[in-house]
Structures are given as C-alpha cells and as structure tokens.
Amino acid sequence: MVLLSGPRQCGKTTLAKMIAEGFANSLYFNWDVITDKRRLIEDPFFFQNLVRKDASTPLVLLDEIHKYKDWKNYLKGVYDRFHDEFLFLVSGSGRLDLYQRGGDSLAGRYYPFHLWPLTLAELHGQGNTLQQFRRDPLRVCDNDRAAFEATWQKLARFSGFPEPYLAAKEATYRRWSRTYHRQLIREDIRDLTDVKNIDDMEILFSLLPSKVGAPLSIPSLATDLRVAYNTVKNWLGILDRFYLTFTLTPWTKQITRAIHKERKTYIFDHALIEDSGSKFENMVAVELFRAVSNWNDMGYGDFGLHFIRTKEGREVDFLLSERRRPILLVEAKFGDDTPAPNLKRFQAALRVPAIQLIQKAEGFKRVRNAGCPLLVAPAAWWLPNLP
Numbered sequence: 001m002v003l004l005s006g007p008r009q010c011g012k013t014t015l016a017k018m019i020a021e022g023f024a025n026s027l028y029f030n031w032d033v034i035t036d037k038r039r040l041i042e043d044p045f046f047f048q049n050l051v052r053k054d055a056s057t058p059l060v061l062l063d064e065i066h067k068y069k070d071w072k073n074y075l076k077g078v079y080d081r082f083h084d085e086f087l088f089l090v091s092g093s094g095r096l097d098l099y100q101r102g103g104d105s106l107a108g109r110y111y112p113f114h115l116w117p118l119t120l121a122e123l124h125g126q127g128n129t130l131q132q133f134r135r136d137p138l139r140v141c142d143n144d145r146a147a148f149e150a151t152w153q154k155l156a157r158f159s160g161f162p163e164p165y166l167a168a169k170e171a172t173y174r175r176w177s178r179t180y181h182r183q184l185i186r187e188d189i190r191d192l193t194d195v196k197n198i199d200d201m202e203i204l205f206s207l208l209p210s211k212v213g214a215p216l217s218i219p220s221l222a223t224d225l226r227v228a229y230n231t232v233k234n235w236l237g238i239l240d241r242f243y244l245t246f247t248l249t250p251w252t253k254q255i256t257r258a259i260h261k262e263r264k265t266y267i268f269d270h271a272l273i274e275d276s277g278s279k280f281e282n283m284v285a286v287e288l289f290r291a292v293s294n295w296n297d298m299g300y301g302d303f304g305l306h307f308i309r310t311k312e313g314r315e316v317d318f319l320l321s322e323r324r325r326p327i328l329l330v331e332a333k334f335g336d337d338t339p340a341p342n343l344k345r346f347q348a349a350l351r352v353p354a355i356q357l358i359q360k361a362e363g364f365k366r367v368r369n370a371g372c373p374l375l376v377a378p379a380a381w382w383l384p385n386l387p
Helices: 012-020 034-042 071-082 130-135 145-158 162-167 170-192 198-211 218-225 229-241 276-297 341-350 379-385
Strands: 002-005 026-030 059-063 087-092 111-114 245-250 264-267 303-309 315-322 325-334 354-358 365-369 372-378
Touching: 002 012, 012 026, 012 059, 012 087, 026 034, 071 087, 111 276, 145 162, 145 170, 145 276, 145 379, 162 170, 170 198, 198 218, 198 229, 198 264, 218 229, 229 245, 245 276, 264 276, 276 303, 276 315, 276 325, 276 379, 315 341, 325 341, 341 354, 341 365, 341 372, 354 379, 372 379
Parallel strands: 002 087, 002 111, 026 059, 059 087, 245 303, 325 354, 354 372
Antiparallel strands: 245 264, 303 315, 315 325, 365 372
C-alpha cells in the first residue's frame, strides 16, 4: 500500500483522484462521508463489488481512514487478503502513525509518502536531480528571477496552502486561516486524541508564531498557560502529528558545547508570522523540510534537517545531513549580506559548503571560508534548485 499523509487541505484528495484517472478501474472512499462510512461498517470488503471496465488491477482510494478506530487492523486484514487483486492508496490529514500503540503493525505492508503545502521549489523547480544537487549545492538560478521573487512574496502573504494561495486575496487568506486552525484543533485533534482542554491548546498554537526562530522553552510556555510541563510537551507533539507544526532537533556531532535537549518549532501556515525575519526563516525551513522529507520518501537516502546551537548562544539556522554526516549549512539572514560569523565558524569546524540566504539583493556573492565554498544569495534565487 501507499500511505499519503500531510497537512489538511494541502491537496491530498485532489492528487489521489488525479492518480486514479490513470486507472481504468478505481474506487474512492472517504470516511468523512456518512454513506461511505456506513458502507464499510456493513461490508468491510465493499470494494470487491467494483464494476470493472477491463481486466487491469483496480486502485482503491481510502481517504481519512485513520479516523476509523480500528483502522490499522482493518488495513492489515485488507492488504493481507487482497494485495494480489487490488492496489491501495490511503490518504489522511492526521499522521497515519498516530496510534502507534494500538492495533497490529503494518510494517512491511506500505510505503509512506507526504504531500506538503506549495513551495517555491515545487512551483518553479528547475528539474534538478538529487545527484546534481549533491555535486553543486550552491548553484544559483540564472533564468526568470523576477518571477521567482514574485512567487516568493506571494507565498509570504498567502501561505503555500492551495486555496488561499490561488485566491491571492488578503480577505480570503484571513477567513481561511482562522477557520482552518480552529476546525483542525477543535474537531480533528479533539476527536482523535484525549486532549480535554482544547481552549488552552488553541492558545498554545496562537503563541507559536511569535516563538519561531529561537529554541522553544517548554517551561516558559507551561508557566504562561498555567499547565504542567508534560502537558505542554504532549500538546506540542500533537501539533506536530497533525501537521500544524514541525520540529527540528539540534546537531551535536563535532560541535563543542552543543545543546542537546532544546528544539525549534516552525509552522506550516507561515503567513501567520508578523515579524519579517522570523517569517523568512520559517519559509526557508518549510522549503528545506519539504526537500528532505521527500528525498527520504523516495528512498534516495537517510537525510535529516537540524540546527546548530551552543550553550554560549552561537547558532546556525539549518544543517542538512545524510547518513548522520553534515552535507550543507544554511543560514537565513533576511537583509544582512555579510557572511555571519557563526556560519563561518561552524563551516570551518564541519568542512561543508554553506549558504547564507537573504530576502532580496541585486546579486550574489561566492567566497571561500577555511577552504570551503560559501554562497550569499537571495532565497528566491537558490531555492528553486532544490530537488
């Protein structure tokens, strides 16, 4: 089976139906549709009744099936019995591994894939392969930079979620964003978890846009909300699992006095962030996170995205790794085109290429630091090269 997950309203159902158009025989099921739900309860193997147009293998699309309380056992049984007769594409807006402690394991029965909100690299991708990117990670796009910059600004204003992005209207984005987060927390999270105090969780999420860019202090959030440390920690994990946020862990290898326990949290709806520098860093984080997660999904390798921070407060925003080895440093500086001292310091320690991304400039710089290449360039000129 293929399990396709990602944030709500990022286009999973649309993509699944587009895939189904390539099959002569297909069937779409949605747990949120009451008639579909009743059909499964009455006949768990209802898809056997599909009227086929030819002898080709049918594709069965199961949307939001993870909301069914016994979904893992159900999928295990369906796959074990019918994997020779049907192809199965399972999609969901909550993480499909949400109930890790319940039901039989699906190990060996599925490939996980993710779909993320629109990114600059997706909208203006240059067709780079990962192999090409590895050879020259500091390549700068040399074609329609004005279009890249216009799209980057549009993403900043309306987010990468298709509905507000395509509408490109401030009023549409505000209505969409307010409804989106409220429904996701008050409906999906409330229904699929044991969280009782939804009001406080909603407040927690509203605080996160102002925390982007710095390691998150759980004790401080617990004090603000007047709840226990473990409660806030649990809520942050739930926000990650429902794709409202994602979290980066620190890189510690070869870094003297590196922090170990702190985390940095970013939000997928980055248009919520008011501070320009924090929004810029969050947008870069989404682009890099999309790239790394998709490389892993495609089986290209074991990639990771981290940040560097020492106990003295020296920091680099992002580090890309492959098989637990650093391959690239990325710093998001918004308006400063002077190579950051900390970026140069950690590049000298790790001996890898480094990039300082800025919001806008008339050109770019290539320098060498400790014998390694360092690029300073507008984000909109470099990000389209991400595979």
